[in-house]
Amino acid sequence: MKLPPIAAIRAFEAAARHQSFTRAAEELGMTQAAVSYQIKLLEERIGVPLFVREPRQVTLTAAGRKLSPKVTEALDLLGSAFVEVVEKPDLHLIISVLPTVASTWLVPRLSSFQAANPEIRIKVHTSNDLVDFAREDIDIMIRGSDNVLPEHEVFALFPMEYAPVCTADFRERHSIVNPADLLKIRRFGAQSWWASWLAGAGVQTGDDNRMDLVVGVQTIDVALTLQGQGVAMVMPIFFADEMKSGRLIRPFQYVGRDDRSYSLVYPKSRHRSRKIRLFRDWVIAEAEATRSAFAAIPNQ
Structure with missing residues (x-):
């Protein structure tokens, strides 16, 4: 099957993520009618409805629910490909971390990561809230494993x-x-x-x-x-x-x-990002070393 127009794909992805043609239009800088038209073109191209249109809302059909995460991942991957081409040597990695994990464990250890990777500048954002990677300028988060979604890569760091x-x-x-x-x-x-x-x-x-x-x-x-x-x-x-x-x-x-853990989390679509891979491997090793050292403390 020939790939549908990218404008139609972007309109569907945004509308599916927001569950709203209006909000998708605002994000894409289009009119609501234009978003609706692009999605109609897409539905005609693939031969199945993607949304149930009701007077004041739209909801995804079974086909739309199946397609949505894959389209989001594909667009994220496409965006990452362009970013990697134009990225400057001086990279920024933005991490959202639980306050306790940041102050007692992560931040005191970051100097070793930065020494090994001086081209990567890190910004730490502390919060207990779940990150919406699609809307927030966050690369990675450390959260409880019960706060993750199917489209996330999850690596356990510390059991609760x-x-x-x-x-x-x-x-x-x-x-x-x-x-x-x-x-x-x-x-x-x-x-x-x-x-x-x-x-x-x-x-x-x-x-x-x-x-x-x-x-x-x-x-x-x-x-x-x-x-x-x-x-x-x-x-x-x-x-x-x-x-x-x-x-x-x-x-x-x-x-x-x-059965939960504090875990490193990022979107599956970003698994090719070099800065994320470097930080992931480093933080997993640091967590393993911390667990081993803690187990050796007498009467802890």
Whole structure:
């Protein structure tokens, strides 16, 4: 089959992504009528409808849903080919990272990547929100593996393993001997992690499942804990230095786990990008080294 006109393909891709002819027209600098016309031409060319047209919205047909991700990937790949031809030697790599991962782990290690790849300039964007690669100027993100889509390449870096941490002095002052004692003191961190950890440790919480302070950033929770204000539920691997020095301790050895991981994510359509491949290989190796080093810490 002869390839349909590129204008029709671009109109379909944008309309499918936005689920709207109007928004597709705004993105492409066309009128809504022009977008509708291009999609009609495409449908006539391939002989199947791609959208169900309703009075105030359009939705993809089964054929449209099947075609959409492949067309997006193809256009991304085409765009990457032109970018690689015109890219200057001085490349920019924009990474969206969870705040805790950025401050405790990634940023302190970036100097080694930049030393090995001086032509690549890195910009780190910290956020908990999921990245829309089609709309945002982001190359790579590090997020939980439950926040990815079928069109993403995903590489697990750290399994989600969490446990309460505090200072040794705080444990002594509050006589924390059994896991149930944690219900009597200030607790910081994700409520879902606390609920899961306490249940796994055999603690019956009843209705006492409240949190004293929910910030959503593990580094802040640990800062409060180091001040002796309570106990934080965190991923200890991100605080290996504090654990190794004894500034933080785990009062109990039980570790909560689930089937998610903190993962490196980028669109499959960008797998040929040299800067992404270089960073991917480096960050996977760094994560493996970090896991090995953490496992060697006594009583962590």
